[in-house]
Amino acid sequence: MFRIGQGFDVHQLKEGRPCIIGGIEIPYEKGLLGHSDADVLLHTIADACLGAIGEGDIGKHFPDTDPTFKDADSQKLLQHVWEIVKKKGYLLGNIDCTVIAQQPKMAPYIERIKENIARILQVEIEQINVKATTTEQLGFTGREEGIAAQAVVLLHKTTQ
Ligand SMILES: Nc1ccn([C@@H]2O[C@H](COP(=O)(O)O)[C@@H](O)[C@H]2O)c(=O)n1
Numbered sequence: 001m002f003r004i005g006q007g008f009d010v011h012q013l014k015e016g017r018p019c020i021i022g023g024i025e026i027p028y029e030k031g032l033l034g035h036s037d038a039d040v041l042l043h044t045i046a047d048a049c050l051g052a053i054g055e056g057d058i059g060k061h062f063p064d065t066d067p068t069f070k071d072a073d074s075q076k077l078l079q080h081v082w083e084i085v086k087k088k089g090y091l092l093g094n095i096d097c098t099v100i101a102q103q104p105k106m107a108p109y110i111e112r113i114k115e116n117i118a119r120i121l122q123v124e125i126e127q128i129n130v131k132a133t134t135t136e137q138l139g140f141t142g143r144e145e146g147i148a149a150q151a152v153v154l155l156h157k158t159t160q
């Protein structure tokens with residue numbers, strides 16, 4: 001049986017915050033604002049995984065009203081989501097995702113991000129693809145007010 005899920009997330013860029021994307025801290029004059037570490041890419045992937053198994057979204061599992069998740073490491077949140085996926089008997093087909101940002105330039109960090117996502121999920125790096133695009137200076141991403149990310153995930157399990 002196959003299940004597909006998609007995710008979309010946005011976080012605001014603010015001075016004085018770290019810019020953590022895919023679990024990697026990227027040098028940049030601004031960083032992402034959120035209740036957690038605001039890792040827009042890992043949130044998107046977590047949402048896509050939850051979507052694929054019909055388990056809602058990260059806001060349902062990790063409410064932003066809960067102080068437990070203040071400044072939470074999103075790698076741990078994704079790990080938790082992945083445990084739920086595995087408990088339901090699913091394996092990963094592949095993940096494809098896109099970071100939508102005018103800045104910072106993602107290209108130098110893409111390989112490390114892919115490796116990190118593969119490590120978190122304990123899958124092969126070939127199962128993960130990470131892309132980046134600008135919006136050609138248009139909209140909130142183009143004005144560097146925020147960063148968006150989207151992901152699709154394909155899961156499968158064998159049925160007896
Ligand atoms: N934050 C970003 C955005 C884009 N890239 C890379 O540049 C290529 C061209 O981007 P366009 O928006 O002009 O299509 C894109 O394919 C990425 O490889 C990036 O590294 N970081």
Ligand SMILES: C[C@@]1(CO)OP(=O)(O)OP(=O)(O)OC[C@H]1O
Nearest residue numbers: 034035036058059062063064069
């Ligand atoms: C990740 C959580 C954790 O409280 O907080 P935020 O960093 O605000 O991120 P968001 O993408 O708005 O998802 C909500 C929450 O689950």
